[in-house]
Amino acid sequence: MTSPLSVDPETNQSPTALLGFLKQCREAARRARRAQLVSITIRVPALDPLAVLATIYEAGERHFYVERPSEDLAIAGAEAVLEFNASGPGRFAAVQDFVDQTLAAAIVVGGQGLPYSGPHFFTAFSFFNEVGPDEPFGSASVFVPRWQVATRGTGAARSTVAVANLVLAEDSDVEAACEKVWRAHQRFKGLGGSIGSRLFPEHFRDGPPTSGSQENGRSEGEGALYVNAVRSAVERIRAGEFQKIVLARAKDLRAAEPLHPMEALHRLRQRFEQCYAFSLANGAGQSFIGASPERLLRVHGGLLQTEALAGSAPRGKTPEEDFTLGEALLGSEKQRHEQRLVLDAIVQSLSPLGLQLEFAQMPELRRLDNVQHLHTPIRAALPVGIRALDVLSSLHPTPAVGGVPQAAACAGIRAIEDFPRGLYAGALGWVDGRGNAEFFVGLRPALIDGESARLYAGAGIVGASVPEEELAETELKFAAMEHALFAKS
Numbered sequence: 444m445t446s447p448l449s450v451d452p453e454t455n456q457s458p459t460a461l462l463g464f465l466k467q468c469r470e471a472a473r474r475a476r477r478a479q480l481v482s483i484t485i486r487v488p489a490l491d492p493l494a495v496l497a498t499i500y501e502a503g504e505r506h507f508y509v510e511r512p513s514e515d516l517a518i519a520g521a522e523a524v525l526e527f528n529a530s531g532p533g534r535f536a537a538v539q540d541f542v543d544q545t546l547a548a549a550i551v552v553g554g555q556g557l558p559y560s561g562p563h564f565f566t567a568f569s570f571f572n573e574v575g576p577d578e579p580f581g582s583a584s585v586f587v588p589r590w591q592v593a594t595r596g597t598g599a600a601r602s603t604v605a606v607a608n609l610v611l612a613e614d615s616d617v618e619a620a621c622e623k624v625w626r627a628h629q630r631f632k633g634l635g636g637s638i639g640s641r642l643f644p645e646h647f648r649d650g651p652p653t654s655g656s657q658e659n660g661r662s663e664g665e666g667a668l669y670v671n672a673v674r675s676a677v678e679r680i681r682a683g684e685f686q687k688i689v690l691a692r693a694k695d696l697r698a699a700e701p702l703h704p705m706e707a708l709h710r711l712r713q714r715f716e717q718c719y720a721f722s723l724a725n726g727a728g729q730s731f732i733g734a735s736p737e738r739l740l741r742v743h744g745g746l747l748q749t750e751a752l753a754g755s756a757p758r759g760k761t762p763e764e765d766f767t768l769g770e771a772l773l774g775s776e777k778q779r780h781e782q783r784l785v786l787d788a789i790v791q792s793l794s795p796l797g798l799q800l801e802f803a804q805m806p807e808l809r810r811l812d813n814v815q816h817l818h819t820p821i822r823a824a825l826p827v828g829i830r831a832l833d834v835l836s837s838l839h840p841t842p843a844v845g846g847v848p849q850a851a852a853c854a855g856i857r858a859i860e861d862f863p864r865g866l867y868a869g870a871l872g873w874v875d876g877r878g879n880a881e882f883f884v885g886l887r888p889a890l891i892d893g894e895s896a897r898l899y900a901g902a903g904i905v906g907a908s909v910p911e912e913e914l915a916e917t918e919l920k921f922a923a924m925e926h927a928l929f930a931k932s
């Protein structure tokens with residue numbers, strides 16, 4: 444899919460060169476008798492992708508953003524030039540087909556060897572294979588953005604790339620397309636000295652109150668209902684219906700004025716450096732944002748990384764208390780069982796793909812600002828012919844968000860939870876044109892719609908679970924997003 448054309452946007456930066464290149468692309472579309480995705484990457488001065496997104500943010504515009512500060516990576520893109528939706532059990536394969544077909548008719552230039560160059564397919568899979576007709580996000584959606592900006596690394600090793608994508612058909616007006624792309628690239632290059640490169644103003648750091656929050660009706664007595672649900676799940680586990688089930692809660696909040704997801708994301712990325720701060724906007728006014736601790740998979744250069752993350756404890760207020768809580772988590776039979784079920788299920792689901800998984804027998808602690816988890820990193824070389832979406836399709840949903848056995852637990856979730864999960868505990872991320880991919884689990888999120896926010900939090904339930912402790916765990920998880928949205932101390 445790399446361009447056979449000679450234009451290098453790094454060295455050939457003039458409107459005339461660009462126009463000549465786009466004319467060649469249109470010729471290619473005529474020869475192939477099908478539209479071509481044209482993707483042009485250039486290196487630009489340092490930018491902050493979230494600041495770029497915030498600069499141009501409009502609630503009704505489609506976008507995707509993900510950032511993991513501890514790994515110095517961030518990517519954002521907006522407006523769809525191509526999109527595709529699928530549903531049902533074949534949704535992963537259908538998305539892969541869409542990616543393959545798009546890349547078979549793609550002309551990709553610039554940014555050779557740079558991280559995040561070329562088109563990225565921003566993708567989201569809901570928790571269940573199907574979603575209801577009125578839900579804001581489908582069960583599988585993928586889009587190629589009109590523009591994309593990404594950074595990797597820090598200091599002198601930091602690189603920022605901007606990508607412009609467009610679709611050229613046999614009869615496209617290349618002059619108009621050229622003007623648009625040229626303007627967009629000039630804008631990104633010029634953003635270096637202005638808002639796009641600047642970190643957010645300091646006053647967001649500690650967050651003055653933006654507006655009050657108020658719980659909507661459905662939350663009334665909802666905590667008590669959750670305790671009952673956990674109690675009955677424990678009974679069903681003891682009766683042998685399943686071994687583990689992850690039960691979630693939804694909490695509806697309302698602000699006095701429209702919520703600003705970008706500010707909340709800025710707070711989340713500052714507080715949860717090890718998490719994936721993320722936002723997916725559907726282009727119809729709703730966005731799904733959060734700071735997720737859980738990587739579902741990363742594929743880079745043929746190497747797969749995934750992890751088993753489960754079991755939770757609060758952080759201590761003093762070093763001694765924190766240490767004691769961490770040791771108790773590592774030593775707890777109940778928590779170890781909860782996490783081991785996740786590890787075993789990952790091993791079981793990936794073995795048929797021929798992967799030789801490498802992992803330690805003992806879990807580690809993953810310490811976040813508000814909670815700590817048990818965590819086992821897993822690595823494997825991907826066999827030839829196995830791609831990221833094949834792995835994703837085998838992995839999702841892991842028992843960190845579903846349960847064991849998967850089918851019985853998922854049926855239990857449908858029967859017990861009284862709200863649609865949508866993208867909560869789903870898989871969000873991207874694949875690129877070189878087979879690289881990164882997906883995280885849609886955890887600790889909020890669905891934002893104007894003044895309204897629906898927060899989601901869940902906990903893994905096993906036979907030894909104590910319902911009141913699971914309730915406390917979900918409260919702790921909710922509090923982080925509530926603070927990010929409403930800046931309550």
Ligand SMILES: C=C(O[C@H]1C=CC=C(C(=O)O)[C@@H]1O)C(=O)O
Nearest residue numbers: 752753754755843900901902903
């Ligand atoms: C299902 C959630 O977290 C999962 C990930 C880590 C720890 C978990 C736990 O301890 O229950 C959950 O399995 C959630 O935050 O909604």
